[in-house]
Amino acid sequence: MENENFWSTCEQIARYKLRSLFIPDKFMAQTEPHHHHEKPRRLRDRIVGLRSRIKWPGWSFIILGILTWIPDWKSRLDFWIDIAHSSGNGLIAMGATIIASPFLSPTLIAIGLGYLALVGEPRRGVQRHPWWPYVGWIAFGFCATAIFVTTVVGYVQLSIQRQVGLQIDILQKQALGSPIFWHLPEYNKTLLGAELNKIEEKDRFAISAKCVHSSASSETYLEDLGGVFVAHGWKLVGNCVFANVRADLLGVYISISKEWKGAKTEELPPNVRKLGELLYGAGIPIKLAMDEMPKDDFFLVVGYGPDPGDTPPPTP
Secondary structure, eight states, X not given: OHHHHHHHHHHHHHHHHHHHXXXXXXXXXXXXXXXXXXXXXXHHHHHHHTTSGGGHXXXXXXXXXXXXXXXXXXXXXXXXXXXXXXXXXXXXHHHHHHHTSTTHHHHHHHHHHHHHHHXXXXXXXXXXXXXXXXXXXXXXXXXXXXXXXXXXXXXXXXXXXXXXXXXXXXHHHHTTTSSOOOOOOHHHHHHHHHHHHTSOGGGOOOEEEEEOTTOHHHHHHHHHHHHHHHHTTOOEEEEOSSOOOOTTOOSEEEEEEGGGTTOOGGGSOXXXXXXXHHHHHTTOOOEEEEESSOTTOEEEEEOSSOOTTOOOOOOO
């Protein structure tokens, strides 16, 4: 009985094999469309799966990377981060250095894309660990918090420097004529450094400066200005001995040739306009003066003290 069952099974297998060798083309044509629908269905399932909650950490990384890559937003973020880097220390300075890196945005986007591609919950095959979404959210929260905290630190540092700078400016104006020297406040130094960093190295130019001879206040203020320019890769050459600056001059000036008398602001030499924009952006009151000199020359002139009538330009 067992032998008969064995031979019967063998016969059925042989018939099946022979039948498969002679399948009509018409039958094959009817069965092929079934296979063609498999890939579109899988692709559609994957696209729909990108909207699932488990993919949200990946999309969050991509959005954060794009936001920190938008030129307008990036320039504002870099401004506060640069202040945090110059004013902070330890972890804040190190974090500001990392966040200011040009590779931050591409790295965030790459992490997001990698998460979308590798992390999911397939119905079969390789199963991902259920903790991956939590790891993704923790990593995203760490990155977003680091950027937020560094930006806030930069804002707070600038606000503190601004208030201190205003008090110092008031004190210096009230103490005019006393032995208190005229200094460039830290607040204005920070803003000036940020403005100088915006200019590409190829577009930078040398600046000639003058101050009042034998005036400690004038020399101190010019030294503070020059220190900021040099620290940020600029060249400023000062001359106080043979400058021939009036001893009663107050405030900061850009001195140009008298040949520019009557000219509009946009008609002045590009470097003159750029220097004015840098100082204005740093909150330093600046005025224009004219003197006998070649038409293309200009000087940054520092008086013996601040002008009580000067109103600082608006600053961030």
